[in-house]
Amino acid sequence: MAAYEELSKEELLKIKSELEAEFEQVKAQGLKLDMSRGKPSTEQLNLSMGMMDVLNSSSDLVCEEGVDCRNYGVLDGIREAKQLLADMMEVPKDNIVIFGNSSLNIMYDTIARSMTHGVMGSTPWCKLDKVKFLCPVPGYDRHFKITEYFGIEMINVPMTPTGPDMDMVEELVSTDPAIKGIWCVPKYSNPQGITYSDETVHRFAKLNPAAEDFRIFWDNAYGIHHLYEDKQDYLIEILMECKKEGHPDMVYKFSSTSKISFPGSGIAAIAASTANLKAIREQMSIQTIGHDKVNQLRHARYFKDIHGMVQHMKKHADIMRPKFEAVLSTLEREIGGLGIGSWLSPRGGYFISFDALPGCAKKIVAKAKEAGLIMTEAGATFPYGKDPQDSNIRIAPSYPTAEELKVATEIFVLSVKLVSIDKILESK
Amino acid sequence: MAAYEELSKEELLKIKSELEAEFEQVKAQGLKLDMSRGKPSTEQLNLSMGMMDVLNSSSDLVCEEGVDCRNYGVLDGIREAKQLLADMMEVPKDNIVIFGNSSLNIMYDTIARSMTHGVMGSTPWCKLDKVKFLCPVPGYDRHFKITEYFGIEMINVPMTPTGPDMDMVEELVSTDPAIKGIWCVPKYSNPQGITYSDETVHRFAKLNPAAEDFRIFWDNAYGIHHLYEDKQDYLIEILMECKKEGHPDMVYKFSSTSKISFPGSGIAAIAASTANLKAIREQMSIQTIGHDKVNQLRHARYFKDIHGMVQHMKKHADIMRPKFEAVLSTLEREIGGLGIGSWLSPRGGYFISFDALPGCAKKIVAKAKEAGLIMTEAGATFPYGKDPQDSNIRIAPSYPTAEELKVATEIFVLSVKLVSIDKILESK
Numbered sequence: 001m002a003a004y005e006e007l008s009k010e011e012l013l014k015i016k017s018e019l020e021a022e023f024e025q026v027k028a029q030g031l032k033l034d035m036s037r038g039k040p041s042t043e044q045l046n047l048s049m050g051m052m053d054v055l056n057s058s059s060d061l062v063c064e065e066g067v068d069c070r071n072y073g074v075l076d077g078i079r080e081a082k083q084l085l086a087d088m089m090e091v092p093k094d095n096i097v098i099f100g101n102s103s104l105n106i107m108y109d110t111i112a113r114s115m116t117h118g119v120m121g122s123t124p125w126c127k128l129d130k131v132k133f134l135c136p137v138p139g140y141d142r143h144f145k146i147t148e149y150f151g152i153e154m155i156n157v158p159m160t161p162t163g164p165d166m167d168m169v170e171e172l173v174s175t176d177p178a179i180k181g182i183w184c185v186p187k188y189s190n191p192q193g194i195t196y197s198d199e200t201v202h203r204f205a206k207l208n209p210a211a212e213d214f215r216i217f218w219d220n221a222y223g224i225h226h227l228y229e230d231k232q233d234y235l236i237e238i239l240m241e242c243k244k245e246g247h248p249d250m251v252y253k254f255s256s257t258s259k260i261s262f263p264g265s266g267i268a269a270i271a272a273s274t275a276n277l278k279a280i281r282e283q284m285s286i287q288t289i290g291h292d293k294v295n296q297l298r299h300a301r302y303f304k305d306i307h308g309m310v311q312h313m314k315k316h317a318d319i320m321r322p323k324f325e326a327v328l329s330t331l332e333r334e335i336g337g338l339g340i341g342s343w344l345s346p347r348g349g350y351f352i353s354f355d356a357l358p359g360c361a362k363k364i365v366a367k368a369k370e371a372g373l374i375m376t377e378a379g380a381t382f383p384y385g386k387d388p389q390d391s392n393i394r395i396a397p398s399y400p401t402a403e404e405l406k407v408a409t410e411i412f413v414l415s416v417k418l419v420s421i422d423k424i425l426e427s428k
Numbered sequence: 429m430a431a432y433e434e435l436s437k438e439e440l441l442k443i444k445s446e447l448e449a450e451f452e453q454v455k456a457q458g459l460k461l462d463m464s465r466g467k468p469s470t471e472q473l474n475l476s477m478g479m480m481d482v483l484n485s486s487s488d489l490v491c492e493e494g495v496d497c498r499n500y501g502v503l504d505g506i507r508e509a510k511q512l513l514a515d516m517m518e519v520p521k522d523n524i525v526i527f528g529n530s531s532l533n534i535m536y537d538t539i540a541r542s543m544t545h546g547v548m549g550s551t552p553w554c555k556l557d558k559v560k561f562l563c564p565v566p567g568y569d570r571h572f573k574i575t576e577y578f579g580i581e582m583i584n585v586p587m588t589p590t591g592p593d594m595d596m597v598e599e600l601v602s603t604d605p606a607i608k609g610i611w612c613v614p615k616y617s618n619p620q621g622i623t624y625s626d627e628t629v630h631r632f633a634k635l636n637p638a639a640e641d642f643r644i645f646w647d648n649a650y651g652i653h654h655l656y657e658d659k660q661d662y663l664i665e666i667l668m669e670c671k672k673e674g675h676p677d678m679v680y681k682f683s684s685t686s687k688i689s690f691p692g693s694g695i696a697a698i699a700a701s702t703a704n705l706k707a708i709r710e711q712m713s714i715q716t717i718g719h720d721k722v723n724q725l726r727h728a729r730y731f732k733d734i735h736g737m738v739q740h741m742k743k744h745a746d747i748m749r750p751k752f753e754a755v756l757s758t759l760e761r762e763i764g765g766l767g768i769g770s771w772l773s774p775r776g777g778y779f780i781s782f783d784a785l786p787g788c789a790k791k792i793v794a795k796a797k798e799a800g801l802i803m804t805e806a807g808a809t810f811p812y813g814k815d816p817q818d819s820n821i822r823i824a825p826s827y828p829t830a831e832e833l834k835v836a837t838e839i840f841v842l843s844v845k846l847v848s849i850d851k852i853l854e855s856k
Contacts (some may be wrong), residue, residue: 001851037500045498051484056484057477070473070690072465100528101720108715115544116554116578126544126554142717147712150544262498265722287536289570292529292720294693 003339004420007426016421023371023414026407033408038190038350039399040259040316047315048181048261061297066076069293075285076277081267081296087306088224089255090237091271097280103256103268107217108146110252110270113283114180115150119213120249120279125152129165134172134182136164138381139394140190140354143183143219147383154383155179159192161344163200170207177210180414181217187235188222191353191381191394193346195233205241207250216242216251222349223255224313227321231347239271248273257299259316259350260309267291267299272393320350327352327409334413340420352395353381360419361390367415373408431767432848437856449659451842452801454835459800461836465829466618466778467570468687468744475743476689482730489725494511496722503713504705509695509724515734516652517683518665519699525708528719531684531696534572536646538680539699541711542608543578547641548677548707553580553608562600562610562777564592566781566809566820568618571611571647582811583607587620589772591628597634605638609645615663616650619781619809621774633669641777644679645671650777651683652741655749659775667699677699685727688737688744695719695727737783748778751825755780755837762841768848780823781809788847789818795843801836 004012011049055061062071063078077085077098086093118124132153135144139159147154155172157164163186173179184204186196196204204216216237226232239248242250249272257267270280303309328345331354335341343354356364361378368375376394379385400408432440475554483489489497491506505513505526514521527534546552553559560581561683563572567587575582583600585592591614601607612632614624624632632644646666654660670679677700684696731737756773764771769781784792789806796803804822807813828836 035669039500042496042499045496046500052483052485052487052489055480057480059480061480068470069475069477070693071470072467072686072691102716102718105716111545112540116540124554126552142714146713148712258500262722263500265498265720283577285568286573288530288533290530290692292693294690295720295723351616 003337004424005339008258009425012421012425012428016418019414019418021420023418024116026411026414027371029372031407031411033372033400033411034374035396035400035408035412036374036376037399038259038396041399041401043319044316045262046238046314050140051261051298051302055294056105061294063293063297067293069297072289074293075290076281076289077269077291078293078296078300080300081200084300084303084305084309085255085267085269086271089220089253089269089271090223091239091253095239095273095277096269096271097277097284098291098296099268099270101256101264101266101295103219103221103254103258104142106254106268106270107143107219109287110217111146111150111152114213117283119215120275122213128178130178132176132179134164134169134179136182136184137383137384138191138387138394139183140185140219141380141385142377143217144383149327152180153421156383156388157182159189159194161194163194163196166200166203170203173207173209173214175197175210179209180211180213181215181216183219184223186238188225188346188349189222190221190349191348191351191392192344193351193353194296194344195235201236201238201241204238205245205247207247209250214250218251218253220253220255222259224310225316225350226313226348227317227324228347229314229317233347239273241368243273249275252276260313261299261302264392265295267296282295294419321404323405324348324352325394326402326405327397330409330413335416338417338420341416350396350398352397354393354395355391356393356416357420357423358389358391359394360416360423363385364393364415365418368411371411371415373411375412420422431765431768432852440849440853440856444846445701447842447846447849451514451846454798454839454842457800459835459839461801461828461832461839463824463828463836463840464804465827466687466824468691469747469827471747472744472826473690475740479689479726479730482854483722483726487714488521489722491721491725495721497725500717502721503718504709505697505719506721506724506728508728512728512731512733512737513683513695513697514699516737517648517681517697517699518651519681523667523701523705524697524699525705526719527696527698529684529692529696529723531649531682531686532570534682534696534698535571535647537709537715538645539574539578539580539600542641545711546644548703550641556606558606560604560607562592562597562607563811564610564612565811566619566815566822567611568613568647569804569808569813570787571645572724572811575611580608584811584816585610587617587622589622591622591624594628594631598631601635601637601642603638607637608641609643611645611647613647613649615648615651615661616774616777618649618777619779619820619846620717620772621779621781622772623663626664627851629664629666629669632666633673635675637678642678645721646679646681647685648681651688652688652738653744653778654741654776655752656747656775657742657745661775667701670753671701677703680704688741689727689730693723695724695748748779748826751833752780754830754833755823755825758837758841764842766845766848769844778824778826780825782821782823783819784821784844785848785851786817786819788851789815789821791847792843795847796839799843801839803840849850
């Protein structure tokens with residue numbers, strides 16, 4: 001198909017009129033579809049229902065270290081949960097602390113603690129005139145919301161197919177002591193599905209920050225969330241890499257079982273150096289007597305070990321893969337070659353990122369909404385909700401059924417075409 | 429028995445030598461006993477084992493508002509959990525927000541948020557030169573640790589049999605704008621088991637703080653934790669009382685099911701005015717996608733309603749009551765009339781508070797440890813761990829078995845007598 005840009009005004013108007021008719025037809029169906037959030041589908045949730053049976057009133061609820069999980073005690077996680085999440089996060093068991101149900105909550109608490117108490121003895125950030133974070137874009141809206149909430153200035157760093165623009169990261173981090181952190185989703189990134197290359201990870205580990213309290217916030221949310229058994233991305237483990245380069249304290253790594261067992265009822269963890277964990281435990285011992293050990297035990301006994309978890313993730317993949325492929329094939333078939341958008345084909349994670357013509361994202365999302373399709377708000381993938389190009393749209397294919405997804409993608413594609421034609425017509 | 433003070437030096441030395449022989453006998457047994465923390469006993473934990481069966485792989489995990497509890501969604505608690513905890517906390521359902529497993533964590537987060545973001549728009553406390561809290565003493569060590577961690581200056585306020593010294597509270601709160609809060613355990617207080625009188629609660633509700641962001645931190649940890657069916661303390665509900673007095677925003681109320689179902693695996697909540705909850709939800713929406721709804725559902729379905737919970741608490745009382753009575757009767761029998769210590773007889777809660785002769789608490793705790801009995805560290809019931817009189821010792825009778833408790837109390841009583849005799853001998 002010829003690119004829209006190359007078509008005459010008349011040809012475009014003709015296409016537009018056909019598309020509008022199609023759009024009105026879909027709209028008339030009064031659909032309610034949602035591709036806005038990375039929520040697992042009901043089918044995926046059903047995969048973990050066995051978790052509801054693994055503990056019952058006859059179970060011995062004593063964990064490996066001999067503690068009754070029903071009572072107070074054990075601040076930083078029971079041994080078997082630590083082992084499971086350590087294997088999942090590819091770090092030694094002693095470099096992990098288990099928290100509650102949400103890795104986002106750990107990240108929030110980490111920033112909050114840095115604000116009031118600094119980082120391993122540094123000046124509390126709330127006492128500084130200016131604190132800045134680097135934000136690879138497009139990225140995860142909830143990361144950006146945390147730094148925004150604490151009044152931390154966010155600096156956009158463009159993503160490339162191999163990770164953030166590392167020239168820019170190195171330059172900024174090494175020269176500006178106000179830069180205290182960078183948000184990273186290093187594997188199957190949100191929203192693009194990009195995995196940081198070996199070179200990118202090496203360059204991260206070799207950073208020489210101007211600020212001693214600079215930390216890499218490494219949110220490895222999709223570490224084992226592959227779509228394929230035979231085509232998997234590989235990410236170098238950052239803790240070991242930083243240690244090798246003489247910067248053992250420079251990174252916090254976060255993860256959870258939210259998209260493995262049940263979102264909101266899983267377990268989350270932070271992995272970091274011994275020195276970092278010491279500061280974290282110190283705060284933790286003030287903040288709580290301990291997190292939910294029964295739920296930790298439930299997870300450990302259900303998955304048994306990392307192999308059990310990997311097998312479980314294959315079942316998720318079997319559900320997710322056709323959804324990704326359905327969206328991607330429709331995009332390719334309907335938009336490929338038209339010159340009105342670009343996207344990548346991720347091998348894992350929860351999202352597909354679509355870059356529309358500049359100035360079109362908000363209009364496309366609004367257009368889709370007209371026909372009953374909720375997309376992630378345009379701009380959400382950028383700090384302050386401001387996409388300078390108004391171009392990026394995050395597609396979340398996980399939650400709708402296959403049937404819904406088909407219609408949803410059709411609405412999306414129609415919306416992209418209609419808004420893009422208008423944009424191109426402006427300059428004709 | 430005559431008071432030790434009235435005995436001659438010779439009489440005291442004779443008693444001392446007999447007690448020392450007894451002490452050596454107990455010590456020789458090499459016991460390991462613990463009366464240090466308010467942990468439920470295994471027998472109590474067994475009461476809630478049915479909770480492990482209430483949800484299984486055949487259960488419908490959709491809550492009343494139609495949300496699948498296994499997935500993301502519902503920031504501030506599912507409806508049935510709100511109803512249950514609202515009834516438990518004696519507040520309207522709309523004045524409650526459900527959190528994770530720990531009310532201490534909510535209190536910590538509340539202080540942390542006030543530090544970085546202020547209270548409903550006030551200046552963040554971290555921007556102020558000085559922030560102070562009133563601390564009724566003796567009190568709960570973990571409250572004091574939170575304010576200490578944030579560098580908040582703590583001012584001791586003596587407890588009386590009807591609650592904190594309200595003359596002092598009124599005077600300080602109305603004149604010093606640096607005073608931003610007061611820690612209260614208003615019912616079956618930790619450690620004394622005192623319940624604030626009607627007059628005390630009325631005076632709290634009528635406070636006119638110099639600081640607009642002053643809040644009462646009302647930790648109603650033992651609201652339904654009675655020991656007797658026929659002798660129960662009654663506490664006026666503070667939220668309604670503050671509202672009546674025109675200060676609806678002046679109080680945060682905290683509670684959890686930690687000592688109802690499983691400590692560490694329960695659910696916790698804050699109750700407050702609509703305006704307070706608005707500020708709390710705003711932070712919460714940044715901090716997390718939501719707490720563990722499956723566990724909320726588990727609690728709601730297990731207890732069904734407040735009546736189920738009250739029935740359940742009677743079973744706890746049946747286990748706790750004989751333990752309290754055993755300790756109290758031994759204290760009365762062995763120490764009553766000797767003039768070397770005083771205590772109250774609580775009708776609920778988890779603790780008995782013992783006031784030794786001034787300057788004796790640390791030595792008594794050390795003495796008991798010699799014979800293998802761990803008590804709460806002397807001083808722990810005061811801010812900064814400093815009991816100015818070195819007098820108060822917290823006794824936690826819940827965890828040991830009846831058999832262990834008997835021996836533990838004997839060791840305690842022996843330790844009190846021995847240390848007290850030495851103290852009295854000093855002045856003979």
